[in-house]
Amino acid sequence: MVNSPTLCTLRKQILPEAITSLITATALLLGSPGPATLGLAGIGATSGFKNGLPFLTGILTGLIVVILGTALGLASLFEAFPSVRITVQIIGALYILYVAVKIATAPHQSTAASSAPPRFIDGFILNLLNPKAYAALLGLFSQFLLPTPSVPMAFLSTAVICFTVAVVVDTLWLALGGAIRPCLQQPVQARMIRVVFAVLMVVAVLWAFVQ
Template structure:
């Protein structure tokens, strides 16, 4: 069981911790607005991830297989929303929002919708549950425990991305560097979306 848990934690950390739309949005948000003001966004992302976990466990794959257009619709909708969040990060204030009355940081609902419509989250959990389901004799216990561990790993990984953004935050006080970093995060988010769509 210990080996199975280690494999599950490692796979989940790698799948969810890679620079996809949610991690890049977290880093960009905390770099621009600070870790504390990025916490509601983080909580929204984790709430959306919880829905993705439930969706993966109750047969979203079966739905997408039966109705391929549903998958395409979710992917396009998710891509559009992630691009919206990227635009919000790229066009935000180049100094701290509290100092200049600039735009507000992304909120809880922004994070929730981002991961709710993030195809990468569903794909990651479909992969995890098909390959790393913990070996409990009772299927309900296996899925519930696997899902709980995945959510804990996601919370740690996403908080690390939030902290990473906070560490590079001082660069955002220099207007030219701030604009370049905002645009870089936004372009990286859009590139991650495009990459996911062509897979």
């Protein structure tokens, strides 16, 4: 039988590698192009980093709910009852389409002071109904759960790291859009970039359906 000190030593040796793997996997899964990240980039490009912060905050708040739901077995429920998962996917796809249209049709800010980018509630609902988020978190919790002494601590520490990485990558997507905004001062160019990001959001949704 392996004694307790040996187990503690093994955990200390394995934990840094497990954390590195978790961070890498989270960045790839949650930071890859999808409805939320593309929406952030589109808003940053057309409305600016500061004006996109409410949408970013909504997305991250929605992600907290997704993390809690996944940890409590909501994602497993989707796997056990495909009809529930399909229903949420359809509702989510329709809402993402609504946000995409809102981004694509927003007036150019230099000519329309009343232009309003998607709000906190838009980001919150978008990520709450984003099938990619549930699938990604289910994979992370099932494959990269940190080897801590207790199961609750494993889920808590894994969730904290996942959320922290999401904050970084989502902020970078918004900043990326904000960085290219000065290149889009002309209304026609701004319209084109909005439409491109909106189309990419729709493509990302369609891609999730065929997986």
